[in-house]
Amino acid sequence: MMKEFLHDNRIFYNPIEFAMAHIGGTWKIPIILCLRNGPVRYGDLKKSIPHISDKMLFTQLRELEEKQMVVKHTFSEKPPRVEYELTPKAIKALPLIDQFTAYGISLMSDAGII
Secondary structure (H helix, E strand, O other): OOOOOOHHHHHHHHOOEEEEEEEEOOOOHHHHHOOOOOEEEEHHHHHHHHOOOOOHHHHHHHHHHHHHEEEEEEEEEOOOEEEEEHHHHHHHHHHHHHHHHHHHHHHHHHHOOO
C-alpha cells in the first residue's frame, strides 16, 4: 500500500487518483483524443466535441495546460490563430485511454447498453 502524498495542496492516496487528476472528468479525455493526431484550432475542437460549452472547453484546456498535458500555440496573424497540441506527457496517456475505452465498451456490452 502506498503512503498518501501532498501535491498542489491536495492529498492523494494512490497513483491512479493522481493520474485521474490529470485526465479525469467528463471533458479532458475527449479533448485529448481530439488532439491525438496533431495540433487543432480552438474552433475545430469545439466542433469535434458535442455538448461542450465554450466556457467549459476554455476551462478544461487551461487545466490541461496547467498539468502540462497540452500546449497552446498562439500565432501572431490577422486574425490571431490559436492551436492546441498534446505534450509528451499526454501522449503517454493515450494507450491507457484506449484501454479504458475498450473496458468501458465491454462493461456497456455486459449491461446491454450496446
